[in-house]
Amino acid sequence: xxxNKTIAVVVPCYNEESQIAMVVKNMPEFVDRIxxxxxxxxxxxxxxxKSLINNEAYISSVEIKPKRVVPNPYNKADQVLEKVNNDExxxxxxxxxxxxxxxxxxxxxxxxxxxGAAIASGYKWCKDKxxxxxxxxxGDGQMDPNELNSICxxxxxxxxxxxxxxxxxxxSALLVIPKIRYLGNAILSIxxxxxxxxxxxxxTQTGYTAISNKALNAVKLYKIYKSYGMPNDLLVKLNIAxxxxxxxxxxxxxNIGEQxxxxxxxxxxxxSFLLFxxxxxxxxxxxxxxxxxxxxxLYNMSFILFGFSIPFVVKISKIFISGGQLNTFTFLGFLxxxxxxxxxxxxxxWMDIQDNERLYK
Numbered sequence: 001x002x003x004n005k006t007i008a009v010v011v012p013c014y015n016e017e018s019q020i021a022m023v024v025k026n027m028p029e030f031v032d033r034i035x036x037x038x039x040x041x042x043x044x045x046x047x048x049x050k051s052l053i054n055n056e057a058y059i060s061s062v063e064i065k066p067k068r069v070v071p072n073p074y075n076k077a078d079q080v081l082e083k084v085n086n087d088e089x090x091x092x093x094x095x096x097x098x099x100x101x102x103x104x105x106x107x108x109x110x111x112x113x114x115x116g117a118a119i120a121s122g123y124k125w126c127k128d129k130x131x132x133x134x135x136x137x138x139g140d141g142q143m144d145p146n147e148l149n150s151i152c153x154x155x156x157x158x159x160x161x162x163x164x165x166x167x168x169x170x171x172s173a174l175l176v177i178p179k180i181r182y183l184g185n186a187i188l189s190i191x192x193x194x195x196x197x198x199x200x201x202x203x204t205q206t207g208y209t210a211i212s213n214k215a216l217n218a219v220k221l222y223k224i225y226k227s228y229g230m231p232n233d234l235l236v237k238l239n240i241a242x243x244x245x246x247x248x249x250x251x252x253x254x255n256i257g258e259q260x261x262x263x264x265x266x267x268x269x270x271x272s273f274l275l276f277x278x279x280x281x282x283x284x285x286x287x288x289x290x291x292x293x294x295x296x297x298l299y300n301m302s303f304i305l306f307g308f309s310i311p312f313v314v315k316i317s318k319i320f321i322s323g324g325q326l327n328t329f330t331f332l333g334f335l336x337x338x339x340x341x342x343x344x345x346x347x348x349x350w351m352d353i354q355d356n357e358r359l360y361k
Contacts, residue, residue, distance in 0.1 A: 001032060001062065002149075005132035005156045008033040009148070010122030012115050013139025017044040023137060024052050024104065026145045032062045033131065035105045035122045036139070040112040045139075053102045060103035066130040085128070091222035092124055093117045115207075116230030120221045127216040132156065135210040142253050143208045151210045154246050160361055161215040161243035164201075164231075165208035165250035176252045184268050188232065188275075194349075195275040196235040197282060197356045198245050204232055208250055215243045229271035236278040239359065240286045246361045293355060298348035305341035309334055 001007060009031050013020050020036065027034055036049050052058060069078045094110040107121050119136055126134040133155040137143045147165065154160040167173055168189070174182065185205045192204040209231070218241035225233035238245070287296040312334035319326050 002030050002133070002152060002156045006032050006062070006064065006130075007133050007135070007152055007156075008035055008126045008129075008131040009135045009137050010119055010126065011036045011137055011139050012039060012118035012122065013037065013041065013045055014039040014112070014115070014118075015041045015043045015045060016139040017041070017048050019141045020045055020139050021048055021052060023139055023141050023145075024049075024058075026141075028145055028148055030149070031103070032060065033064065033103055033105055033126075033129075034058075035107065035125055037107045037118040037122045038109060039115070039118040040109045046106070046108060049104065049106050050098075053098070053100060053104045053106060055102075058102045058104050060101060062103075064129045064131070066128065088220075088222060089124070092121055095121055097125070114226040114230075115228060116224050116233070117226040119207075119230060120224045120226075123211070123216055123221045127213065127221070130213055132213055133210055134213075134216065136207055138207050144251060144253055147208070147248075147250050150248050151208060151250075154248070154361075155210045155212050158246075158361070159212070159244075160246045161212050161218075162235075162238050163210045163246050163248060164203075165206045166203040166247040167206055167250055167252040168203040169247075169249050170251050173252055176254060178254070187268065188271055191272055191275045192232045192235060195232070195279040195282065197239040197286070197352060198235055198360060199353045199356060200360050201235065201245065201247065203247075204235065206250070207231060215241070218243060225274060227270070228267045229274045232271055232275055233278060236275075236282050239356065240282055240290065242359065244359050244361050293351065295348040295351035295355070298344045298351065302341045302345035302348060305337050305344065309337035309341065312337065 007030055009027060011020070011023055011034060013036060024034055024036070038046050038049065069075060069082045071079055093113040096108045096110065098106040098108070105125065107125060109118065109121065122136070123134060133152050135148060135152055137145070137148070143165075151163055151165060154163045167177065168182075168185065177185070185203060189202045189204045193199050193201060205228075215238060219234070219237040224230055224237070235245075283296060283299055287293040312330060315330055316326065316334060319330075
């Protein structure tokens with residue numbers, strides 16, 4: 001615990017028999033529950049975790065007792081939400097949960113579903129147990145446990161909804177992070193700024209995070225992207241729910257025995273398309289249905305005008321290729337549409353940045 005607030009760490013893992021014990025054994029003492037989510041590993045990951053559960057060194061002295069809604073005439077809404085929360089388990093990856101007096105909880109997926117789905121299952125357990133602060137640490141040991149305190153404290157002490165580590169601002173980033181990964185991370189970070197509305201965010205691919213119970217209840221966890229685009233997708237969902245965000249500096253950790261399972265050349269196109277769709281979900285969900293804002297009109301006007309300018313671009317291109325004479329009306333029409341669309345887009349982006357300043361703490 002920190003300040004009498006419960007702390008849990010979700011550890012997603014797939015084929016991590018050589019690394020998972022190191023992750024669990026190096027977990028700080030203030031962690032009350034270590035929720036290991038085994039995503040249908042083909043190796044001995046489950047066996048290793050079970051041996052740790054049976055170790056008396058991990059018996060917990062903190063009892064987790066979630067509060068249940070006591071029906072009365074005035075809390076019908078709370079009763080409905082509790083029922084919805086209990087019923088939604090059917091939307092998660094089929095799983096088997098093993099709990100005991102140990103601080104280690106093992107969630108075994110009955111089929112492989114991806115790292116995002118594994119984190120969602122861990123989040124669901126923590127939400128149901130009403131854990132105050134839930135962190136995520138990868139099962140491959142690529143996150144320094146000594147930095148967990150700085151990740152969790154803003155959630156516990158300052159009521160920040162979501163805290164994420166940032167390796168790109170560490171002075172060793174360019175020296176330690178593989179160049180191709182650094183470039184890919186930078187590209188996806190730029191796209192995530194536009195899609196999520198958190199314009200100051202960077203290192204969007206880090207999984208070292210902490211989230212409040214309030215934020216866990218603010219999004220539909222089972223709808224989180226199930227693969228490596230999960231951190232990006234979650235940022236969009238948190239922004240739509242008006243959740244506050246903070247980044248803390250963490251060091252990049254590589255070459256400690258981990259084996260990357262991510263193909264960056266497959267991940268970048270998939271996540272880029274995910275972010276393209278997510279931008280429009282945020283635009284319509286947040287700025288039309290939840291809280292109308294003029295930037296909704298400006299963004300959409302810019303897209304419509306850009307669309308109308310395409311036939312002019314095609315016509316002008318054909319004229320240049322054929323060597324014909326460019327009509328003044330055609331050129332002025334294109335110029336008017338393009339400049340107006342570009343200005344509308346910039347104004348909308350400026351409004352977007354200003355509106356989301358309040359969420360970045």
